[in-house]
Amino acid sequence: MTIGTTLPSARELDATDPLAGFTARFIGSNEVVAYLDGNSLGRPLAVTVDRVSEFITGAWGSRLIRSWDEQWMQLPFTLGDRIGRVTLGAAAGQTVVGDSTTVLLYKLIRAAVDARPGRTEIVIDTDNFPTDRYLLEGIAAERGLTLRWIEADPQGGVTAQLVRDAVNEHTALVVLSHIAYRSGYIADVPAITDVIHRCGALVLWDLCHSAGSVPTFLDEWDVDLAVGCSYKYLNGGPGAPAYAYVRSSLQDSLHQPIWGWMGADNVFAMADGFVPASGMRRFLSGTPPVLGMVPMHDMLELIEEVGIAAIREKSLRLTDFVIRWAEANLSEFGVTVGGPRADAERGSHVTLQHPQFEKVTPLLWERDIIPDFRFPNGLRIGLSPLSTSFAEVEIGLENVRDIMRTLPM
Numbered sequence: 001m002t003i004g005t006t007l008p009s010a011r012e013l014d015a016t017d018p019l020a021g022f023t024a025r026f027i028g029s030n031e032v033v034a035y036l037d038g039n040s041l042g043r044p045l046a047v048t049v050d051r052v053s054e055f056i057t058g059a060w061g062s063r064l065i066r067s068w069d070e071q072w073m074q075l076p077f078t079l080g081d082r083i084g085r086v087t088l089g090a091a092a093g094q095t096v097v098g099d100s101t102t103v104l105l106y107k108l109i110r111a112a113v114d115a116r117p118g119r120t121e122i123v124i125d126t127d128n129f130p131t132d133r134y135l136l137e138g139i140a141a142e143r144g145l146t147l148r149w150i151e152a153d154p155q156g157g158v159t160a161q162l163v164r165d166a167v168n169e170h171t172a173l174v175v176l177s178h179i180a181y182r183s184g185y186i187a188d189v190p191a192i193t194d195v196i197h198r199c200g201a202l203v204l205w206d207l208c209h210s211a212g213s214v215p216t217f218l219d220e221w222d223v224d225l226a227v228g229c230s231y232k233y234l235n236g237g238p239g240a241p242a243y244a245y246v247r248s249s250l251q252d253s254l255h256q257p258i259w260g261w262m263g264a265d266n267v268f269a270m271a272d273g274f275v276p277a278s279g280m281r282r283f284l285s286g287t288p289p290v291l292g293m294v295p296m297h298d299m300l301e302l303i304e305e306v307g308i309a310a311i312r313e314k315s316l317r318l319t320d321f322v323i324r325w326a327e328a329n330l331s332e333f334g335v336t337v338g339g340p341r342a343d344a345e346r347g348s349h350v351t352l353q354h355p356q357f358e359k360v361t362p363l364l365w366e367r368d369i370i371p372d373f374r375f376p377n378g379l380r381i382g383l384s385p386l387s388t389s390f391a392e393v394e395i396g397l398e399n400v401r402d403i404m405r406t407l408p409m
C-alpha cells in the first residue's frame with residue numbers, strides 16, 4: 001500500500017474488503033451516521049445481548065454464589081490468558097484482568113520502582129496520556145523519586161534515540177505508550193525495550209490504543225510489564241476492567257501495594273498476615289468486576305475468528321484512506337495530517353489538524369458524525385477495523401469538508 005497512487009472510492013474499497021461482512025455483527029445505532037470513535041468506546045456486538053442476559057439468568061441468577069467456585073475465581077486469569085493469546089502475544093499465566101487501567105498502572109508502577117531500590121528516576125514522555133503522567137507524579141512524590149521527561153514530537157512519538165538519551169544507571173522504570181493517543185504513532189517496542197534493559201531498568205508499556213487493532217508480541221519482545229484497557233478496540237463496554245501483563249520471570253519478585261484478600265496466597269484461609277499469592281494472583285486486590293468482564297468474550301471470539309493480522313491489514317487500509325482523502329479534499333482548507341504516514345508507524349487512528357477543529361467537532365456531533373477532539377487542534381478519526389466501513393468514513397469526512405466550507409477563511 002503506497003500513499004500517492006489514485007484514491008479508490010469508498011464503495012470499491014468496501015466491495016473488495018474481505019472483512020466488510022463483519023460490520024453487520026455490531027449493534028447498529030439508530031442515530032449515528034458515522035462512528036469514528038471506536039478507539040474511545042468500541043461498539044457492542046449483537047450477540048452480547050444474549051450473553052449478558054444468559055449471564056444474569058444463569059451463572060448469576062441460577063448458580064448464584066456457587067459460580068465463584070465454578071468459574072469466577074478463575075475468570076481474571078482465564079480471560080487474561082485469552083487476551084494474551086488472541087491480541088498480546090503473551091503465553092498463558094502472565095495476564096490478569098482486574099481493576100481499571102489507572103489502578104492497574106498504579107499497582108505495577110509501584111511494584112516496579114520498589115523492585116529497583118537505590119535507583120531514583122522514572123522516565124516518561126510529556127505527550128503520554130494524562131493518567132500515566134499524573135500517576136507518575138503521585139508515585140514520585142510518594143516514593144521520593146524524580147521524574148525525567150522525554151520531550152517527544154507531538155506529531156510523532158518516542159523513539160529509541162530519545163529513550164537512550166533519557167535513561168542511565170539511576171533509572172528504575174520507563175513508562176511509555178505503544179501507540180500515542182494523539183498522533184497514533186507506534187513506538188518501536190523491541191528496540192526501546194532493549195535500550196531500557198541495557199541500563200538495568202524495567203519498562204511498562206501502555207497498550208490502550210493497540211490491543212485489538214495492532215498486534216503486539218510481548219513475550220518475543222521481552223517486555224517486562226504492560227497494561228491496557230478493554231473498552232476501546234476490545235469492545236468490553238464502558239468501564240470494562242483492564243488487564244495487566246507481567247513477564248513470568250518477574251512475577252514473584254514484584255510486590256504491588258494494594259494488599260487485599262484476593263491477592264493473598266490462600267484466599268479462603270482468612271489468615272492473620274498478608275502473604276502474596278505466587279504468579280499473577282498477587283496482582284489482584286479485592287473482588288474482581290465479573291459483570292464487567294462478560295461482554296469482552298464476544299469481541300475476543302471475533303478477533304480470534306478473523307485473526308489479528310487481517311484486522312491490522314484493514315486498519316492500515318482505513319487509515320491510509322483517511323490520510324489520502326484528507327490530502328485530496330481537505331488540504332485546501334488548511335487541514336493537515338498530524339501523525340505518521342509510514343505503515344509501520346501508524347496505529348488505528350488518524351489525527352487531522354486545523355485551528356478551528358475545536359469548533360468543528362460539536363457541529364459534526366450535531367450531524368451524528370462522531371469523531372473526537374484532542375487538544376489543541378486535533379480531530380481524531382478512530383478506525384475500529386471490524387466495525388467500520390469505508391463508506392462510513394467517507395460520509396464522515398465529507399461532512400468535515402461541508403463544515404469547513406461554511407467557516408470564514
Ligand SMILES: *Cc1c(COP(=O)(O)O)cnc(C)c1O
Pocket residue numbers: 100101102103129131132177181206208209229242
Ligand atoms: C484510554 C486510556 C487510558 C484510560 O485509563 P482508565 O483508567 O481506563 O480511565 C489510559 N492510558 C491510555 C494511553 C489510554 O488511551
